[in-house]
Amino acid sequence: MPAAQVPSVAGHGDGARCASVWRWSGVKAADADHTSTRADHRPSLGGALLTTSGLTKSFRGFTAVNGVDLQVREGSVHALVGPNGAGKTTLFNLLTGFLAPSSGTVTLAGQDVTGLPPEKMAHLGVARSFQITSLFDQLTATEHLELALQSSTGQGLKFWRSDVLMGRFADRSAELLEEVGLSDQAHEPAGALAYGRKRALELAIALALEPRLLLLDEPTAGMGIEDVSRTIELVRRVAVGRTVVFVDHNMHVVGSLADQVTVLQQGRVLAEGPYDAVRTDPRVITAYLGEEQDD
Numbered sequence: 001m002p003a004a005q006v007p008s009v010a011g012h013g014d015g016a017r018c019a020s021v022w023r024w025s026g027v028k029a030a031d032a033d034h035t036s037t038r039a040d041h042r043p044s045l046g047g048a049l050l051t052t053s054g055l056t057k058s059f060r061g062f063t064a065v066n067g068v069d070l071q072v073r074e075g076s077v078h079a080l081v082g083p084n085g086a087g088k089t090t091l092f093n094l095l096t097g098f099l100a101p102s103s104g105t106v107t108l109a110g111q112d113v114t115g116l117p118p119e120k121m122a123h124l125g126v127a128r129s130f131q132i133t134s135l136f137d138q139l140t141a142t143e144h145l146e147l148a149l150q151s152s153t154g155q156g157l158k159f160w161r162s163d164v165l166m167g168r169f170a171d172r173s174a175e176l177l178e179e180v181g182l183s184d185q186a187h188e189p190a191g192a193l194a195y196g197r198k199r200a201l202e203l204a205i206a207l208a209l210e211p212r213l214l215l216l217d218e219p220t221a222g223m224g225i226e227d228v229s230r231t232i233e234l235v236r237r238v239a240v241g242r243t244v245v246f247v248d249h250n251m252h253v254v255g256s257l258a259d260q261v262t263v264l265q266q267g268r269v270l271a272e273g274p275y276d277a278v279r280t281d282p283r284v285i286t287a288y289l290g291e292e293q294d295d
């Protein structure tokens, strides 16, 4: 794998691999340049938008997420990190309703949303962008957004659509494409877009839901260094005025974007705090980055 690439991880439980991911990202704990992290420019953050309490998920006796208490503050960018198999994806699925917890609660803006299915979570303003691209190759970027905007009206997809409504969708989709830097490729079929541009289109589709909470599953997975940089800038831009939770293995991305980092290990919260505090936390170094420190 080229040095600049960040892997899309499918395997589990490999600490050495995590240390390598740190290295592949081109940043080591000691020399990471975080002089311009998002956290440095932050206005003061609000109260908790999303809270979990004792959140637990077991699969046939194996506990993948174990008593997680999480607080995501309104307006923050919050990263979930941890070694392979730590429970990040499972927690992500619990937050978005793709999995129902075995026990514990999820609260969104004070409302108990535990166990609500994804479509209900979406109606409450929780949008998720997937790691695996889920676009239709033949549809243009604009068409994808018009469909997303139409379905977000809650009226489902219709073949008959009023000109007024379609005009509104066209205006909004142009704005969204502009927001993610895709205006020039608005009329290209998604299948013709480069990988990084596809991910940007998926982000625009998630934004079409006007989310209160945006969840990004490994936004830079599989990208080369140039696309990683573009994506960092893009997420910074779209995070303004929004609350974002993301999972990423690339520590440069985490350090560049996150106000708050939660480190998971074996389904539990190992450490939590601003990136610089977490990356120097001896428990995290031992559990997660230990091998890299010895290089």
Ligand SMILES: Nc1ncnc2c1ncn2[C@@H]1O[C@H](COP(=O)(O)OP(=O)(O)OP(=O)(O)O)[C@@H](O)[C@H]1O
Pocket: 009, 010, 011, 012, 013, 059, 062, 063, 064, 082, 083, 084, 085, 086, 087, 088, 089, 090, 091
């Ligand atoms: N549906 C399932 N059935 C059984 N075990 C599961 C299931 N989903 C996840 N697990 C197990 O739960 C643990 C946590 O998995 P999860 O995918 O949440 O970790 P992760 O931190 O996202 O890992 P990675 O970084 O490799 O994506 C792993 O040991 C995994 O094998």
